[in-house]
Amino acid sequence: MPMLTPAQRTAWLRLVRSDNVGPVTFRQLVNRFGSVEASLDALPALMRGAGRPFRITSRAQAEDEIAALDRLNARVVAMGEADYPEHLTHIPAAPPLLTIAGGQDLNWHRTVAIVGARNASAAGAKMTRLLTTDLGEAGYVVVSGLARGIDTAAHRASLTTGTIAVLAGGLDCIYPDENIPLASEILGYGGALVTEMPLGWEPRARDFPRRNRIVSGLSLGTVVVEAAKRSGSLITARLALEQNRDVFAVPGSPLDPRAEGGNALIQQGAKLITSAADIIESLSAADPSRTLLFETEWQPDIGPVDAPPGADDRSRLLSALSTTPTDIEELLAQTEISPQAMQILLLEFDLAGQIEWSSGQLVALRGA
Amino acid sequence: MPMLTPAQRTAWLRLVRSDNVGPVTFRQLVNRFGSVEASLDALPALMRGAGRPFRITSRAQAEDEIAALDRLNARVVAMGEADYPEHLTHIPAAPPLLTIAGGQDLNWHRTVAIVGARNASAAGAKMTRLLTTDLGEAGYVVVSGLARGIDTAAHRASLTTGTIAVLAGGLDCIYPDENIPLASEILGYGGALVTEMPLGWEPRARDFPRRNRIVSGLSLGTVVVEAAKRSGSLITARLALEQNRDVFAVPGSPLDPRAEGGNALIQQGAKLITSAADIIESLSAADPSRTLLFETEWQPDIGPVDAPPGADDRSRLLSALSTTPTDIEELLAQTEISPQAMQILLLEFDLAGQIEWSSGQLVALRGA
16 A cells, blocks of 8 residues: 655645635545645635635644654555545545554454443443453454543553554643543553544644544444433444444443443434353454445536636626535536536635535535 | 033034043044034944953033032133133133133133243232233233242233133132132132133143143233243243244343243243233234134044044054154055044044144154
């Protein structure tokens, strides 16, 4: 598999770290302009087009982050490189770059996520230890989110057999503080810390659901041990389903509020499990590369003639967009803008933070 | 719907109460000889053919039981009569006759069985009360087996809204003794006691699984609240599935042994429920008359010529039979006995207690 040159790695990091360049925008830019370097070159013109400033990360800033990661014995891994976790390549909006500390000798293919309530009960923690220990002994690496409660129990019980903690902030911003020692222990035992966020990034509330897609995406399946209704663990389970991965839930008494989420998941189709054997039996058939249920992303046929947006195309598109997600084909028909011009305008709006994609085909104005 | 005359009712009871006449044999006799009365007339010849004595209930014995039931304010109800519970007509091996006390004003169509562990936990009993109360308030009659634990909790919580207790022994043989007062309360509140067994019959271990098919068969669906592995409640659940009825199970922690049965049922396809609303939603689509998954019973084309068994047919069939269930068509081919003679011989062996049907098409020698 190809390795990036140092200059390419710096360019990837610059593009990923620039304002409003999420995984979807990153891929659209590279599809449109042919390479990461060409996309960086195109950003200033797109910014002028958008008429709104957005920050483009400088070469020096990217080199500084790589050097700082180096001092932490961490590495930047790009999608397509041998070190990039293969299971993660199959999810929608996979991160173009990850920063990883440790984990060089882990089996990143034989992975199970175990997630659950921060306010775990003693029984929930015990169940987590039982499942994790048996999965570890069966050769599975356990992935979790380093949160209090179930996550902590899962990491602790898999320290010696292999554990991966996915962070919502930078590698140097362990959350919660009380788990800073656990993060060190994970590295000490050869486990890994993983994040797509920059060094120094303190996690905000919205970063946790985004992180959760990596927890499930790194894993053949996700086990939910205790989860209340509307909890982060249920978000991870939903993401796992969207990623076409197995979701397992530990049942509990309907009289126990901590069992509500798991029981609801089972009613919605998650597999009820009572032991690691139940999980292992299902995972033996798991194939993380199986076809996703998603529609493909919109990608226009780009003709040989470059057709830049016309003078009033921008205002016509802006007035056609709303906060309700609209299909690209509908926008094309309504505005009569050419596909090439539409792509450029959407990239401009996207980079300026004005729109968001709710799937590869649906786009909406960002709410206030 | 037709009502039996007193003489017919006595004849039905005589046939049902004769040795080795279970529901399947009863139907085969009536199919072969055209009526209950003609079947009774044929029994002596079949006994001579079998060469083994079996008890044929006399008219006086049947009349005595009917009179005794009358004194208990109980009634004998035959399949096909208006009072016979319609849901029960759709199950394999439905009892030809039931004896019923009370329940005249119950809605026998809107029924849910609730069964579970005799050694119920406090939480299990609470869950049962919650489910039963809500089902009762929604107009459902609750069916159970009058056992200790969950059954008792279910009957108690549905006394005022409607409850049916199915017994494994005679109407005058309430088991366990401690529930004799509960049985009286059920009748006092207008609920019903139901059994297919004769007055004076003390239940043996084998009578409980047989009774359980009536619990599930009377009901649109069966709810299992707490059940250990290999428990009677799981037998009821399996019977409900065989009857093509809904099976619901209350989940519990894998650390709680009382949850093993329910969790295993959910893994096998039972619906996880946490509230009466979950049950009611499913039952709104339940149709107890939907086609069963069973093969049909063997029923030979009877030609106009009566072909009695030949001299050595009996010994040839006996040596062809084994304790392994064998298909009738195979027995016909192997022994070259005519279908008419085969039917007579199998009825003789059946009435003499020598064979058992393991489905409508498979027959085996009874084990020692």
